[in-house]
Amino acid sequence: MPSPQRVALFAILLGGALATGPPSSKNCSKVCESVSKLYPSEIVFPSSPGFQTVQESYWNLFQREAAPSCFFQPTTSEHVSKAITQVVQEDCHFSIKGGGHSSNVGASSITGGFQFDLAKLREFKVSDDKKSVTVGPGWRWGELLQQLEPLGVIAVGGRDAGVGVPGFVFGDIVLADGSLVTANQTSHPDLFKALLGGGAHNFDITTALKLELHPYDGMWGGYVLQKGDQIDHVFAAYDKFFHKLQKDQKGHMILDITRVNGSIAAVEFIGYPELVQNPPLYDSIYALSSSANTLRLANYTDLAAEMAVVTNSRGLRNTYRTLTIEYDAELLREIFDTWAEITEPHAAVITASLDINVITSQMRNRSSRTIKNTYGLGGATNQLIIVMFSLSWDDGAQDTTSHRLVQDLGNSVESLADQVGKLKRFRCMNYAHIEQDVIGSFGDSNKKLLKHVARTYDPHGVFQWLQPGGFKLDGQKS
Incomplete structure (x- = not known):
C-alpha cells in the first residue's frame, strides 16, 4: 500500500x-x-x-x-x-x-x-435491441463508427477519427485496490457522476464502456474554407448561424481559425445529423466566398476521418489552453484580434489555431437532465462559447516560447472577457492546459x-x- x-x-x-x-x-x-x-x-x-x-x-x-x-x-x-x-x-x-x-x-x-x-482491450458487443454497445477502451472513434454505421446506429462521441474512446465515457472499471466494479446510473451512481467530470485520472482504470446508440442513416457535413481576407465576413456569418441555432438545435459547427506560415485561414467544420441537403441553418456560411467546400451527404465515419486529416498535428509538439465565455459577437472579434496580434511574431515557427465551439443552454440542460454530471453547467439559460487555443511546432528550441505564448493568449483573452462581464468559470478538460484548475472550474x-x-x-x-x-x-x- x-x-x-x-x-x-x-x-x-x-x-x-x-x-x-x-x-x-x-x-x-x-x-x-x-x-x-x-x-x-x-x-x-x-x-x-x-x-x-x-x-x-x-x-x-x-x-x-x-x-x-x-x-x-x-x-x-x-x-x-x-x-x-x-x-x-x-x-x-x-x-x-x-x-x-x-x-x-x-x-x-x-x-x-x-x-x-x-x-488491446477491444471488446465490442451490441445489445440485442441495438440501444447500446459495450466496447473496450482500445477503440478509436473512427474504427468504432465503421462498426456501428452498417447496423443503422450511431454513438455520440469524438469528432476526430483518431481520438480514443475512453477520454469521453466510462463503464466497467478497476479501482485502486484491484476490485472490479461497474459504474452507471444504477450501480455506484456516485462514482459514475464523479467520472463524468472528475475523470479517470482521479478514481480508477476504465476497462469497458457502455455507449447509448441512436438510429442513424447518414448526415450532412464537411468543411468550408476561407482565406484570411474574408475574416470580417466569417464572423458576421457565424453570428447569423449562432442565432439560427437557437431555433434549430440539431446542427453543430466548429469555427477554426489557423495561422500557417504567416497566412491566416478560417474553416467551418459542419455536422447536421439528418439526410438533409443544404440545411438552412448554415445559409450564411454557404454565402461566403470560399476557397474549398466539401459539404455533402456523408457518413459520420467519413466526416471524422476528414477532420483528422485537415486538423492533423500528430507527431508534433502540441499544447492547448481554453476558456469559456458567454456569447458576444463583438467579444469574439476582439478575441480574434488579440490572438492574431500575439501569435504573429512567431508565425514562421509555430502554427497557431483559435477554435470556437458553441454550447447552447438547450444542449447543456438536456445533457444534465439525461445524465447527472459534475460540470456545473445545467440550469442556466445563457449561450456559451468554449474557446480553445492550440499551438503546434516541431523544434524543441521553441518549447519555452510556446509555453509562454499559450499563457499570454489565455491571460490576455480572459482579461478581455472579464472586463465586459462575459468570462465564465468552466474550463473544458479535453482542451485545458495542465496549469489550469479544471476541477475547481466545476x-x-x-x-x-x-x-x-x-x-x-x-x-x-x-x-x-x-x-x-x-x-x-x-x-x-x-
Whole structure:
C-alpha cells in the first residue's frame, strides 16, 4: 500500500490544504518484472522490438518522449486488476493510456514508471435491441463508427477519427485496490457522476464502456474554407448561424481559425445529423466566398476521418489552453484580434489555431437532465462559447516560447472577457492546459462531491499520488 506519509498528504489534500506533491517511484522495474511473469506476452520492455512503436502511438510528441520502465498491454479487466495490485504494493508511479491524444505532458505517459496501455482491450458487443454497445477502451472513434454505421446506429462521441474512446465515457472499471466494479446510473451512481467530470485520472482504470446508440442513416457535413481576407465576413456569418441555432438545435459547427506560415485561414467544420441537403441553418456560411467546400451527404465515419486529416498535428509538439465565455459577437472579434496580434511574431515557427465551439443552454440542460454530471453547467439559460487555443511546432528550441505564448493568449483573452462581464468559470478538460484548475472550474459543491467520492473509492490516494498525470482534485498536477 502507499506509504503512511502519502496517505497523510492525501488526507491533507482532500481536506483543502495544498500538499507538496508525490515522492519519487523506486520500484517500477520490479513491478514490470513481476507482471511479466504473470503475463509475459503483454509486457513491452525498453529492450523489446515493439517499444518504440508503442511510444509512437501517442499523438503528442511530448508524450512520445516519455520512457516508462515498461508498457503493459492487458487484454482483460482481470489483468488490470492484478497489475494495479502489484503497482500499489511496490509504491510505483504509473500512468494510463487509452487513445493517447492528450496535449499535456504526462497526462497519459510517464518516465521511469509503469505504463498501462489499454490498446488491446477491444471488446465490442451490441445489445440485442441495438440501444447500446459495450466496447473496450482500445477503440478509436473512427474504427468504432465503421462498426456501428452498417447496423443503422450511431454513438455520440469524438469528432476526430483518431481520438480514443475512453477520454469521453466510462463503464466497467478497476479501482485502486484491484476490485472490479461497474459504474452507471444504477450501480455506484456516485462514482459514475464523479467520472463524468472528475475523470479517470482521479478514481480508477476504465476497462469497458457502455455507449447509448441512436438510429442513424447518414448526415450532412464537411468543411468550408476561407482565406484570411474574408475574416470580417466569417464572423458576421457565424453570428447569423449562432442565432439560427437557437431555433434549430440539431446542427453543430466548429469555427477554426489557423495561422500557417504567416497566412491566416478560417474553416467551418459542419455536422447536421439528418439526410438533409443544404440545411438552412448554415445559409450564411454557404454565402461566403470560399476557397474549398466539401459539404455533402456523408457518413459520420467519413466526416471524422476528414477532420483528422485537415486538423492533423500528430507527431508534433502540441499544447492547448481554453476558456469559456458567454456569447458576444463583438467579444469574439476582439478575441480574434488579440490572438492574431500575439501569435504573429512567431508565425514562421509555430502554427497557431483559435477554435470556437458553441454550447447552447438547450444542449447543456438536456445533457444534465439525461445524465447527472459534475460540470456545473445545467440550469442556466445563457449561450456559451468554449474557446480553445492550440499551438503546434516541431523544434524543441521553441518549447519555452510556446509555453509562454499559450499563457499570454489565455491571460490576455480572459482579461478581455472579464472586463465586459462575459468570462465564465468552466474550463473544458479535453482542451485545458495542465496549469489550469479544471476541477475547481466545476464549482465548489461539485469539487466537494469529487473529493468525497475519492475518499470513498480510493481512501489511500493511489490515483492522486501514484498516478501523477492529469487534473487533480485540488489543482495538484505532475
